[in-house]
Amino acid sequence: MSGFFNDGSADAPKLRVYLNLDTLLDLRADSLWSHADRLDPQARDALLARDGFEGVQRTDDGPAQPQTCLPHCGASRIDQPAQADAIVARHVARGDRCLTLHAGTGLEDDAQASRLVEALLTAADKHRFAVFLETHRATITQDLWRTVQLVRRFPELRLNGDFSHYYCGQEMTYGDWPAKLAFMEPIFARTGFLHGRIASPGCMQVPITAELARRPPQAHGQCDFLAHFCALWSHAIRGFVQHAGAGDVLVFAPELLSGAYYYARCWPDTQGRLVEESDRYAQALIYKDLIRALFAQVQQDTARPAA
Template sequence: MSTLNDGSSSPPALHLYINMGNVHTLPANSVGPKGSLQEKLLAIKAAGFVGIQGEEPPLCHSMGLGCAGSARFNTPCEVAPGVSALKAEGFECATLHVGWGHESDAEIDALVSEIIGVSIAENFPLYIETHRATITQDSWRTVQMVARHPGVRFNGDFSHWYTGLEMPYGDMIDKLNFMTPVFERVRFFHGRMGNSSHIQVPLADPTMSGAVEHFKEIWVRCLTGFLQTAVPGDFLVFAPELLHPEINYARTIINAQGERVEESDRWLEALQYAQIIQTCFATAQQRVTNNGANRP
């Protein structure tokens, strides 16, 4: 599968996008973007994001913003027409939920082979998401899938593994090393952190100090994998995707007025995520430089 490339001779880069689910669903007390879609996009661009994931590629392009899509494919026959529709709408790539998680290896192989083939044929990056209720819901099966399909590329939404597989329970470094084949193939991120029991938790929560460091290490490993194989013009997307309580992501509390409200402002959290991933990218660049210097 292809990696996003802007056609330039620029060094491989990190591009900050934001998933529109992080924006459209903000409560009234958030300081995040308000108003029409165009007004929201203007605020997003002013905050330093260079693209979005979600909707209206023509409007995004007219404003100098990139635009990524998303889709769900449950059978191989859905892939080609689905990608054709995404391209026609003007999306530059897509993250994918694939299958429901109960597929046999043969069914997984058929899906992944078709996704890789269509991605190459259409020159359209397709990134299979690490997500619950999909073929990637289990890290062991996902690593085995990579061994059979080394050309696969991923959207790393590792909150699903961190919480769903309770990754902190056990030897974390051993687990991260095992997942290396996945990390090396991440070319898109959904930015979200959780703890061992909750998939999306504010960064300042007391339970998150260890989790934040774990996620940073995961992200650095992914970014290092990207940099080790990237060519000029290649870029990897990081898109915060902090979702609303109506779908059981953001937690809520009762405030002093007796109202049930979200624990934090997900817009401000997304801005913090943008700072974190840029630091991770710098760390990954240094690791690649150091590894190169240490080669005989």
């Protein structure tokens, strides 16, 4: 099984940490990332590379930016099967390395959902391009059960795992957590892209601290949602490593959205103005280090001989 993003090398499967550029929108005035709106793409990418990011995910449909110095991938959506080929072709022509897609509205019946997946797969195969269907609310992958049925019907399908939509939207902690992880194994086996966002059972996007992220999962205390996301991401990494081939790349892209989209929580400051509770760019830096530690741990565990 492959179908993942492949860099054409003979290297062992690897992790690459990108940044979804929507993370840089509407940041707090005291953000570690300052004056983002004044930077040209080349200057922006140079600063991101300095901070340890290896690529970016563009969320616009604009043309190529020849002055950029980091590889980039794309993001889009399809609502009708007939849209898939043109959208994939546009991202191939732009020079994107791969593409994540929202598909449908979540109101489709099984036949309609299948036609969307078939169109996505046909376009990906025609253009020889890695396309990842995103797990997201209000799309055909909005719940665990339906997504698992889709990948059983279409085992060649590859996914962008944004597990915050399941963790919060389906309140995964309400019930048997180990059973839900086991049910998700067909999803983990097909995840070649991860949108980095941590949710709590009641909020789609919550901050963590660097100190807490460095602790082993069993020491997260009351921050059990962090331990749960370490488990979700580790399962996805393990699924990728087990099914990937030479040159395959798992992309992890923090996608931390502003309060304008009701993701980041906002609180009144001393003047009564609503301010986001955390610096989303600082959070992305924490995520970057966390996912690399998890990937290294999974590699170590899978290389260890069975007892």
